[in-house]
Amino acid sequence: MAPPQVTDMVGRLHGHSLPAPAAKTIPITAPAKPAAYAIEMENLEVFYGKQRAVHGVNLRVRRNEVTAFIGPSGCGKTTILRCLNRMNDLIPHCQVRGSIKIHGADVYSRRTDVMELRKRTGMVFQKANPFPRSIFENVAYPLRIHGVRGKHVLAAKVEQALRAAGLWEEVKDRLHVSGAALSGGQQQRLCIARALAADPDVLLMDEPCSALDPIATKGIEALINQLCQTITIVIVTHNMHQAVRVAHQTAFFYMGSLIESGPTDKIFNTPDHPQTLAYVTGQFG
């Protein structure tokens, strides 16, 4: 499974940074997947106290694709990401208006079970945050808190999640050592495995590679390419090259507004908006 993934990634990388082989990569960037949307935001506004951080965003995220949120610091991309699984509930005075639907279900409805929402909407953070427990217990944590019991069930699910995160071969002999003993890239893949163990439909990644070296980053990106075959991924990134390498769709935010969104190669090569062009060509940000 692994080699074609890498070629995919490299192929797509070249496709976007060099004009010539672009035509060859189009089938990869626009695969034949059902054109349903996993996430639909309508007129989304976020306030911190009286300050408006996000201005009326309308955006739809395609199912089983990778969507990158790009934009300069403070543009609201992380805020929006954290609205999707209601992590912003934890911030006092944070108020969300408008609507977000994930697979048709209203996230901010009064009847939403936030614990269930977060279980089905996995999140990977900027800094790898393994719990102070063993590798096994890290991955088993979401299962345990959601009431999964039984040694064999847990062991099977943990193995499945670690395999999905591409970490199984590296850790299968030391499942009972502390998660903190792994390297940075392995820790981040452990956190991905932990999110996958809860069997989410959507994976939210908040700059997952910003603290990693290039080789570990490559590993995570290959993993993203593989995972998007079965789940929808939204990735916030500061690194435009990363967006080009991993994302099918890209959304560009500036000063709390969605400036432009569309297929990644369009955003990076022929954007409609001059601000997008200025950002992707490195004139600011």
Next chain:
Amino acid sequence: MMGGPEAMNSTAPVQSAGHFGTGNRQNIRRRMLDTATAGAAWGAVLLTLGILLTIFVVLVHGSWMGLTQIGWRFFTSQAWNPVPGKDHYGVLAFLYGTGVTTFIALLAGVPLSIGTAVFIVRIAPCWMAGPVSFLVELLAAIPSVAYGLWGCFVMSPWLQNHVEPMIYASLHPIRLIPVGQYPSGQKAYFPSNLVRGGPSGTDFLAGGLILTIMILPIITAITRDVLAQFPAEIEHGAYGLGATWWQTTRLALDYGRVGICGAILLGMGRAIGETMAVIMVIGNTDRISASLFAGGQTMAGVLANEFMEADHPLYLSAMFYVALVLMVSALVTNLAARGLLSRIRGNLTRA
């Protein structure tokens, strides 16, 4: 120091060009001040260490007669009979008193303290966390004897008239497990034996409860600091997986478990050594009884009660022996606590 500037003026021209003069009297004086103050600091430190060593040596020396004449029997006997000629000394009753009161204090104090710390760190809004924290720490500022007075005149009567009758009524009829015989030949049952004798107000329960209040501040303060160090990334990681508030709090308690154990041990150290408040409510009898409503005595208590009466050498030596046992148990507890707490500090600096 008044003559400072003139001294400098008069000596400055004396310095010859080409080297840094050694004859500057002002500098000599400054150097002497260095030597003197550093010497004084050394002296202070040696004196302090000397006092510590002296106390230990004096305790061992003072208890030498007891150590040689009573030896290990000290720990197996519960009789404490200081009548000259037929005197007999055993620390067991006091060891038991210290153990039981400390146990009660921890049993009641640990959940209270940890609950308070969880409230301060993870529930209370900012405007409340500070004052609550401050008030709990204020408990540590109340003098021991004030606790004793309150315990003696307020808590004990309240226990005797309201709390203990209730406990007595509910536990006395329950005879689950036979646990031997009383000296009278009557059979003893658990948990009925815990309330034998009926409400008294001055008993192990009162001693344990007064200690509970006294160890609250230290356990709460340290647990609060440990919980405050729970990293936000891990907290968000747990919430992000759909953990509830309590599940995340459990993770925080788990994360800080070493520090919390250290806090509990420090509280235990305080409970072991606490004297005044306990002797004012515990009843002061040298008996071992399973009953929470029986009077007892602690090691610290017997020293405070009888130090004036130790009028013959073996009695005095037995008192020193008690002090030695008390000091060693407090020392071991405190060292263990310090070990645990320094371990988490090490973890924190590495992270």
